[in-house]
Amino acid sequence: xxxxxxxxxxxxxxxxxxxxxxxxxxxxxxxxxxxxxxxxxxxxxxxxxxxxxxxxxxxxxxxxxxxxxxxxxxxxxxxxxxxxxxxxxxxxxxxxxxxxxxxxxxxxxxxxx
Amino acid sequence: xxxxxxxxxxxxxxxxxxxxxxxxxxxxxxxxxxxxxxxxxxxxxxxxxxxxxxxxxxxxxxxxxxxxxxxxxxxxxxxxxxxxxxxxxxxxxxxxxxxxxxxxxxxxxxxxx
Numbered sequence: 001x002x003x004x005x006x007x008x009x010x011x012x013x014x015x016x017x018x019x020x021x022x023x024x025x026x027x028x029x030x031x032x033x034x035x036x037x038x039x040x041x042x043x044x045x046x047x048x049x050x051x052x053x054x055x056x057x058x059x060x061x062x063x064x065x066x067x068x069x070x071x072x073x074x075x076x077x078x079x080x081x082x083x084x085x086x087x088x089x090x091x092x093x094x095x096x097x098x099x100x101x102x103x104x105x106x107x108x109x110x111x112x113x
Numbered sequence: 114x115x116x117x118x119x120x121x122x123x124x125x126x127x128x129x130x131x132x133x134x135x136x137x138x139x140x141x142x143x144x145x146x147x148x149x150x151x152x153x154x155x156x157x158x159x160x161x162x163x164x165x166x167x168x169x170x171x172x173x174x175x176x177x178x179x180x181x182x183x184x185x186x187x188x189x190x191x192x193x194x195x196x197x198x199x200x201x202x203x204x205x206x207x208x209x210x211x212x213x214x215x216x217x218x219x220x221x222x223x224x225x226x
Contacts, residue, residue: 104155
């Protein structure tokens with residue numbers, strides 16, 4: 001099935017550094033969602049984006065809906081140890097068509113003290 | 114308490130056994146989904162249901178079946194478990210209307226020996 005591409009696959013950063021990751025596709029999406037998954041837990045929704053060019057923040061997290069509608073970006077500022085986890089993106093191609101959620105494989109973030 | 118609850122959280126079973134994973138939600142959402150997560154891959158859709166009388170196959174439905182017992186309950190069955198069904202399974206819900214956000218349960222880790 002269709003999958004999204006995420007980069008980087010993993011990253012190790014020092015506490016206090018900023019983090020950038022992205023999600024790309026060859027297809028257009030109407031909605032982009034960013035999730036964080038802690039080990040052994042379910043994904044938790046961080047940010048939802050609904051319009052091309054939209055920039056939305058949630059605390060230290062900022063995400064953008066790419067202008068081409070084929071990509072999205074997530075930034076984390078001033079990272080802290082609890083930011084450790086897997087961040088993955090999801091795209092929705094239709095409105096109210098749940099079967100069209102498509103997921104990326106995730107970016108694994110490690111924060112070194 | 115979690116809005117989307119999965120049981121069991123962990124299960125080890127043997128090849129050929131029948132397994133049922135259960136999901137219940139208190140979000141009042143009409144739509145429920147079962148996903149499978151394997152390391153390095155994005156979430157893959159197994160089955161989804163838009164209401165009690167609606168069941169649809171996802172991209173990897175072979176070897177699985179589901180039952181939507183009520184609006185709030187959606188169970189996944191493996192009729193005869195095999196080792197390559199070892200994975201982390203997630204139930205998710207979304208609203209019938211609205212922007213299309215998925216809310217996940219905490220996951221059920223299944224190991225088939």
